[in-house]
Amino acid sequence: MPRDLIAALDIGGTKIAGALVDGSGKLLVRSRRATPAQEDGATVMGAVSAVLGDLASGPQWSRVAAVGIGSAGPVDASVGTVSPVNIPGWRDFPLVAGVRETTGALPLTLVGDGVAIAAAEHWQGAARDRSDALCMVVSTGVGGGLVLGGRLHPGPTGNAGHIGHICVDLDGDPCPCGGRGCVERIASGPNIARRALADGWRPGPDGDTSAAAVAAAARAGDPVARASFERAARALAAGIAATAAMVEIEVAVIGGGVAGAGDVLFAPLRRALRDFATLSFVRELAVVPAQMGTDAGLVGAAAAAAQEVRLAGFAAVA
Structure with a gap:
């Protein structure tokens, strides 16, 4: 089975969206939860894990080569933490470690949501x-x-x-x-x-x-x-x-x-x-x-991850 998909997350103050994205930018599988922004950090992470669980439960998960996350920020990709202004329960929150509980050893790229949108507009927009x-x-x-x-x-x-x-x-x-x-x-x-x-x-x-x-x-x-x-x-x-x-x-x-x-x-x-x-x-x-519209965050998170791992199927961005 080829590893030719990116699992993408778009995390903001109102929604947590996820998708499996192919090399043409098409979103093959989707999941979404409302962001429990006023709850504690663990509750917010639970919503992220639920979205990832939806993506990982299908047969196409075996094709995932890497994970891309675009999150409201500030983010700190150097240590894997996020501190979104509009999610008070996340301050220096170890988002990357939390995501790895579902994704394991897959390569993972974290960027701010604005960076993700830039990646999407450059790739497809x-x-x-x-x-x-x-x-x-x-x-x-x-x-x-x-x-x-x-x-x-x-x-x-x-x-x-x-x-x-x-x-x-x-x-x-x-x-x-x-x-x-x-x-x-x-x-x-x-x-x-x-x-x-x-x-x-x-x-x-x-x-x-x-x-x-x-x-x-x-x-x-x-x-x-x-x-x-x-x-x-x-x-x-x-x-x-x-x-x-x-x-x-x-x-x-x-x-x-x-x-x-x-x-x-x-x-x-x-x-x-x-x-x-x-x-x-x-x-x-x-x-x-x-x-790029409302899917820009997901497409861009995938593009950022594809560039990082130089995924062949995403030649336009890698």
Whole structure:
């Protein structure tokens, strides 16, 4: 029986998803559990083990060559631990050791969820055929990952490219990470809505105060809602330009719920990027929407593992 599949996990604050992924990126077997995020660490690990148990119970498990995990972070791949901000029971939690109780000696790769999404977009999505890319998720938080020289670049702990915590406002609001004026503190969905409300925007009769509601108001011409998105766009542009100046990326791919605002976000972002990406080697930087959708974390976790073990069936990433 060939060993030609990757077992992938995508772990976040609301769901724990798993799949067996083949060399074309197809998800052959799936499992999912809600994340018991407010429970203790062992309970959360129990949900992960249940997902793995579902995957391991079928005949195709014998084809698994390696395991890839993309987890909300921070993660520390050097020691196999995770400390997701939105899972309080996991602080320096030994996730890799817990997973190995099911997977045994199979090679295992752990990366942050933003890195996993970068791997997916490079393998199958909007950064395909690009040698150097920043791939971002702009949602409840702002995360990201890097592709450099045609390969995923997770860094020693699996967090490289975490653009959400680049400072873009030296006198800005304190960020939960401990910094100040971070991209995430300005451009995440909750912070877009927070700023709009503080500046006088009011929701409609349904009382919806989400970033999606702010985007709808901006699309309808509300000047306060539009200003909040323009401020977020400038923060993103500053962070993207700083990254481009450092590592010479050629494309920035943006996904996540806030990216669903479409031109409400992308039009001011592209305008603002002209103000920040001024050096000759970054002026042609493209900004494009992500393509991989809700399966990006699983596909990317598989791609990250395939690159690590150089699995032949995954030639496009390995």
